[in-house]
Amino acid sequence: MNDGGDPADVDAVVAAAPFDVEVVHIAPGSGGRCVAANTGVRASGTEFVVLHDDDDRWHPEFLSRTVAWLDTHPADAAVSVTTEIVYEEERDGRWVEVGRAPFWAGMQRISLSEMLSVNRAVPISVLYRAAVHEDVGWYDESLDAVEDWDFYLRILARAGFGFIPGEPLAYWTQRPDATGIAANSMFALA
Template sequence: MPRVSVVVRTKDRPAFLRRALADIATQTFTDWEIVVVNDGGDGAAVRTVAGESPCAGRVRAIDAPAPGGRCAAANAGIRSARGEYIVLHDDDDRWAPGFLEQTVDWLDHHPDDVGVMVSTAIVYEERRGEQWVEVGQTPFWEGMSRLSLIELLEVNRAVPISFLYRRSLHDLAGWYDESLQAVEDWDFYLRVAAKFSVGFLAGEPLAFWTQRPSARGADGNSMFALAELHEQDDLVVRERALREWVDANGPGLPLYIALVEKRLRREFAHELSSQLERQRHDIVQEIYDRHPLWRRLRKLGGRSNGRRASGRS
């Protein structure tokens, strides 16, 4: 049995799949298998790419059950996996060569951790001719040194390419929620972080999450192509958790928090309105002070007042 199962989700992106398989083949740790999950795309093309890759012989290609979807594809790949450790490697992401070596070593020496995450970089890509090429990098949550439940409650701070975990974790925390069309990884991390210890490898990035903001269709990132679904399912996860809390504890605390937020929003709106009014007044005054015609009128007004004062004297 391989120690690590790498689950690769793909759909009608043979160029990305070819690149992902070549990326996995460069790992310094070699006790792995790859399960490629065809999520409703051209299955023959997926099998052709797998058979021609440097990993041929260590790749199994399967089809996600209809109607498919990101979560169903992930679960199908994991159920088919044979390894002790699991990692999702989407077809457009990549690793540093030492990713598996360092993460496997961490879990081997930290038996209380259910998984380990690594520092990650966002890689921006643009289309040049027939290829997508890297045009820049930036840290993903620079300075992050652990998986924090408090921070996860605000926004997702992890991506699948950065997380190696024990296959047994699904027996403890459940599977990816197939009722969600997006944010399935965030929902899973919330369940994990609430109950279990997760290690973290800080320092130089070992995982690279690629983004193509301009891409649509098959080449698009879910981050951008499924932006509306991300917002929709983010709300679904939050409302579901709130209902569970209210069912167990009653609505008292959520109602109090909502009242405090309402008052803070009202005070903020009032303060913002006052600041805007002061700024408007200052801008108008500055325009009057600087405008040549206004300065001339003030000067003429000063002379006229001077003549009146002279006449009276």
């Protein structure tokens, strides 16, 4: 899903990929992140789903380990991983890493009671079964932010939500001083 990036830039990257990629372009202002997420999930036809922002990254083993978790834990509708925050600043027109910090250091599980007080998972860290939408619904398109938290709470109320502790497998980029398309929703929409 490309929900606001320059279509020509995205198409150039996709054309250079060594594998087949299908891109759906959504015009800016066509409904926001939740519309883009729901459109992408509906179009994917895959067994598993993850929302991957263009500035976030994974450890090379993220997919193999999260898919293996869901394959061996059929009662879990989703799984999250240990996540590291990567702080970036813009310098001379480029984003430069300026620091790292653990996101919820020492976390060992995802539970409904803990999630009711604060969101302990970010989209880059969660792989879930696409079929869960049949049980809990779609991303709430009336929300400008925290749609992931709302969705995770609905999952936790009905199914298991695994957690893989240990080394970080997801890297969540934060750009606290960024504005516009480069900004993180948690800062820009707060």
